[in-house]
Amino acid sequence: MNREGTCPVAHGPRGLPVIGDAIPYFKDPLAYTLRMQERDSLVTVRLPITFVQVTEPDAIERVLRVNPDNYRRGTLYQGFFGMMGSGLLTLDTDGWRGPRRAVQPAFTPQRVNGNAREAVAATRAVLRRWSEHAASGAVVDVAPELMDVSARVMGLALVGRDLSGTDYSRAAAIANKVIYTSTIKGVPALVPSFVPTRYHRARKWSTRWLDGLIRQVIEERRAAGEPGSDAAGLLLAAGLTDTEVSDNLRTLLLAGSDTTGQALAWTMYELARHPQARRAVEREVDEVLAGGPPDPERLGELPQTTAAVNEALRLHPPVWQFPRDAVEPDTLAGRHVPAGTTVLLSVYGTHRSPEHWPDPEAYDPQRFLNGAQDGRHKHAFLPFGGGRRMCIGKGLAMATLVTAVAMLSQRYRLRLPGTRQVRSGHYITLFPSSGLPAVVQERA
Numbered sequence: 001m002n003r004e005g006t007c008p009v010a011h012g013p014r015g016l017p018v019i020g021d022a023i024p025y026f027k028d029p030l031a032y033t034l035r036m037q038e039r040d041s042l043v044t045v046r047l048p049i050t051f052v053q054v055t056e057p058d059a060i061e062r063v064l065r066v067n068p069d070n071y072r073r074g075t076l077y078q079g080f081f082g083m084m085g086s087g088l089l090t091l092d093t094d095g096w097r098g099p100r101r102a103v104q105p106a107f108t109p110q111r112v113n114g115n116a117r118e119a120v121a122a123t124r125a126v127l128r129r130w131s132e133h134a135a136s137g138a139v140v141d142v143a144p145e146l147m148d149v150s151a152r153v154m155g156l157a158l159v160g161r162d163l164s165g166t167d168y169s170r171a172a173a174i175a176n177k178v179i180y181t182s183t184i185k186g187v188p189a190l191v192p193s194f195v196p197t198r199y200h201r202a203r204k205w206s207t208r209w210l211d212g213l214i215r216q217v218i219e220e221r222r223a224a225g226e227p228g229s230d231a232a233g234l235l236l237a238a239g240l241t242d243t244e245v246s247d248n249l250r251t252l253l254l255a256g257s258d259t260t261g262q263a264l265a266w267t268m269y270e271l272a273r274h275p276q277a278r279r280a281v282e283r284e285v286d287e288v289l290a291g292g293p294p295d296p297e298r299l300g301e302l303p304q305t306t307a308a309v310n311e312a313l314r315l316h317p318p319v320w321q322f323p324r325d326a327v328e329p330d331t332l333a334g335r336h337v338p339a340g341t342t343v344l345l346s347v348y349g350t351h352r353s354p355e356h357w358p359d360p361e362a363y364d365p366q367r368f369l370n371g372a373q374d375g376r377h378k379h380a381f382l383p384f385g386g387g388r389r390m391c392i393g394k395g396l397a398m399a400t401l402v403t404a405v406a407m408l409s410q411r412y413r414l415r416l417p418g419t420r421q422v423r424s425g426h427y428i429t430l431f432p433s434s435g436l437p438a439v440v441q442e443r444a
């Protein structure tokens with residue numbers, strides 16, 4: 001919705017003194033996001049942290065692409081430093097350009113194709129386990145196995161190690177929670193870090209695990225006298241300090257695996273619930289792949305499968321919101337935004353905006369097929385962000401997801417027990433809150 005002139009941003013409920021609207025927000029932030037979006041596509045929310053929730057593609061485009069110099073990572077991104085340090089995701093002004101340039105060669109299409117071959121091997125490992133599940137007919141939580149696909153691919157692309165079957169996914173899941181609670185909830189401020197609560201013990205364990213892995217990788221490369229050509233090698237060869245290498249590796253390890261793993265789980269979940277979409281993927285993989293594995297260079301020949309992934313990313317965007325702070329006053333889609341305002345770009349709310357997505361709750365991959373996207377605002381779909389800080393791992397994530405969904409759909413279907421929908425857990429990423437319990441069935 002474009003507005004003429006400039007008006008103030010609409011106010012959400014003022015809530016209670018001091019804590020503002022924190023109680024209804026934290027009870028169900030996703031439902032709250034949609035309630036605020038119904039009020040307006042820019043709404044001020046007070047929790048007591050105050051921010052403007054943005055679900056207006058024009059405003060999002062201005063923040064990310066048109067006027068990015070005016071928007072810093074800002075206050076809420078400060079909460080990322082504890083787990084990620086000063087890496088590519090948290091760095092601001094021009095500090096991010098060096099690391100981005102250094103690791104970019106690890107994400108070229110050629111490299112992504114190489115890594116997608118690892119996705120084939122990783123999915124074969126899942127298929128072996130699924131043949132046992134199919135034989136047993138038991139209900140099993142398949143989410144950890146799907147997370148392992150991403151752990152293997154990301155581990156090899158980033159630090160040259162297969163991290164499936166290790167504690168990597170667990171360490172990343174804890175970091176996901178810690179970053180969320182220390183940004184938007186401000187919890188660590190309430191409980192000092194020396195108090196051995198379950199939260200702080202888990203946080204320290206996760207940090208130790210990731211630091212231990214990164215230290216070993218750096219020492220091995222130094223001892224071999226050869227940095228290697230994965231992301232770790234590129235960072236080492238770029239002449240960064242050990243701390244810079246370590247912070248950037250931690251950032252990549254945390255940003256890449258959980259997001260991609262959750263997206264795979266959500267796609268398989270939606271295909272299990274929507275037989276028509278599932279059959280369209282099955283038909284496509286049968287015809288195009290004829291029983292063989294996908295060729296990483298020809299994933300473009302799988303538009304149905306890609307659309308099934310994109311539609312899952314729309315309904316369950318792993319990164320469901322991300323913030324910026326305005327340096328100077330600005331006008332966003334006709335609303336005046338004073339200097340210092342924190343804007344929270346709500347991917348979740350934008351992806352469910354009825355103005356851009358008719359019947360927004362319905363899972364319908366057709367939205368991404370046959371030019372259906374042509375008339376849509378480019379920033380109405382932003383699972384990977386946008387502008388110059390667009391996700392560096394987008395190509396790798398999509399290649400991994402399309403490869404895995406295609407291979408799983410060649411042989412198996414998931415049947416979900418009962419009719420209840422899986423609820424969405426929400427930290428920094430969205431995840432199926434009680435895993436993905438399913439019966440694995442061999443396709444007839």
Ligand code: HEM
Pocket residue numbers: 088089096100154158251252255256257259260263317318319322323382383384385386388389390391392393394396397
């Ligand atoms: C489905 C999977 C993924 C999703 C949904 C996702 C989402 C996002 C989003 C929304 C941003 C923008 C954040 C902002 O502008 O504030 C981002 C940035 C980033 N992502 Fe991803 N991501 C995924 C996979 C990956 C992978 C596989 C990697 C690396 C292996 C990765 C590494 C990064 C990094 C380093 C940034 C910061 C880039 C910069 O600021 O220059 N992500 N991601």
